[in-house]
Amino acid sequence: MPNFYIQPLDQKLAAAIQLKLDSKTKPVGALGSLETLAGHVALIQQTLTPQLRSPHVLVFAADHGIAAEGVSKYPQEVTYQMVLNFLSGGAAINVFCRxxxxxxxxxxxxxxxxxxxxxxxxxxxxxxGTRNFLHEPAMSITQCEQALAAGAKLAREVAATGCNVLGFGEMGIANTSAATLLMHHLTSLPLTECLGRGTGLDDDQLTHKAAILTAAAQQHTATSPLEILAAFGGFEIVQMAGAMLAAAEQGLILLIDGFIATAALLAATALHPAVREYCVFCHQSEETGHQRMLTYLQAWPLLNLNLRLGEGTGCALAYPLLVAAVSFLNEMASFESAGVSQSTTQTPVTA
Structure with a gap:
């Protein structure tokens, strides 16, 4: 198992950050959740003047053995074809990142x-691709550890280039099935509360998916986070989890996309709870289990656009809100610097 050393966020600057937010030329709290976001970014970076540098999105792609059971609307070869689409610049994530x-x-x-x-x-x-977890674990413990280490290595390499904002996306036919069972086992929520339509299953297809996943859940006795990851995970999900852990270790801001990426974070949090403190949750997916997943993590998403694409698209769409939050914290005048009188009902503050 790779070693990670993730420090919980130091709260010593929290009061000074709040003071700076409250001193801006606006009623206290008037920018709502944008103020919460600005404060969170400042606390992650441990500074009153946070900066966003060289943002990246990593899209991890992998195939899943469970796809052989017809749990997805699309054939397995679409994973390979979509990677080619990413390479040609034609996918949604390409457009939004550009x-x-x-x-x-x-x-x-x-x-x-x-x-x-x-x-x-x-x-x-x-x-x-992984093995079919209806019949056997998706991967060995050794493979799971290799995937965690590979993801971590990549995140550290990206951080070394000067990047301090890292988003996570994925592509893998049938990976909502893997994420569903990870969620079920890591949260102990009923499988019915974790299950969704994925790429757009109709009612009959959803019933079939539910039957397959119910049977698969009963095939395994995994209890530890690593065993659960090995039993049900995909190589893209495990590598995402490793990258998230290493990114938090490096003090980066983690941009968390939808259902699959949040399942990877669930696993990462089960391994090292402090990783949760470095996360910005970009959106609430239309996938049924995602809202429950966010509630379990006590997370508030920046956007709710009924997205269910993956690829890290929510990260790219939410990124301008981070830019806005950091910009107003750094550039907006304070009451003192602007010579504007403060409300007589609030305590005077200084920049």
Whole structure:
């Protein structure tokens, strides 16, 4: 098991950060959740003047053996085809990252197929897809540890370039099934509260998916977070979890996307609870279990746009709100600097 040393956020600056927020030329709290976001970013960076540098989104891709059971609306080869789409710049995440000036890296964590002719793909393939967890664990403990280490190594490499904001996305046909069972086992919530339509299953397909996942859940006796990850996870989910842990260890801001990425965070939090403190939750997915997952993590999402695409799209869409939060904290005048009188009903503050 890779070692991670994640420090809980030091709260010593919290009062000074709040004082600075309250001193801006506005009624106290008038910018609502944007103030909460600004304060959180400042606390993660342990400064009154936070900066966002070289934002990145990592998209981890892998295939899943459970896809053979017909739990997805799309065939397994779509994973490989979508990676090619990422490489050609044609996916939604490409569009949104270009729009926001976010660097995008595509990771082969375990796709069925080769990308040797595409040097832009970061090769971290553990195997060509997981095994079918209806019949056996998705991966061995050794493979799970290798995937955690691979994700962590990449996050540390990105951090070393000067990046301090890292978003996480994924691609993998049938990975909502993996995320559903991870959620079920890591939260102890009933499977029915974790299950959703994924890529758009109809009622009959959803009933079939529920039956397969119920049977799969009964096949395994995994109890520890590592065992649960190995039993049900995908290589992209495990590598995301490792990258999240290493990014938090490096003091980065973690941008958490939708259902699959949050399942990876659930696993990361089960391994090291302090990782949760470094997270910004970008949106609430339309996937049924995501709201319950966010509630379990006591998280408030920045956006609710009924998204259910994955790829890290929520990260790229929410990033401008981080820019706005940091900008107003650093650039908005205080009552004192602007010579504006404060409310007589609030305690005078200084910048």
């Amino acid at each position: 729009q926001q000036g976010i660097a995008l890296k595509i990771v082969d964590a375990g796709v069925k197929g080769s990308f040797t002719e595409f040097p832009a793909v970061i090769n971290q393939k553990i195997a060509e």
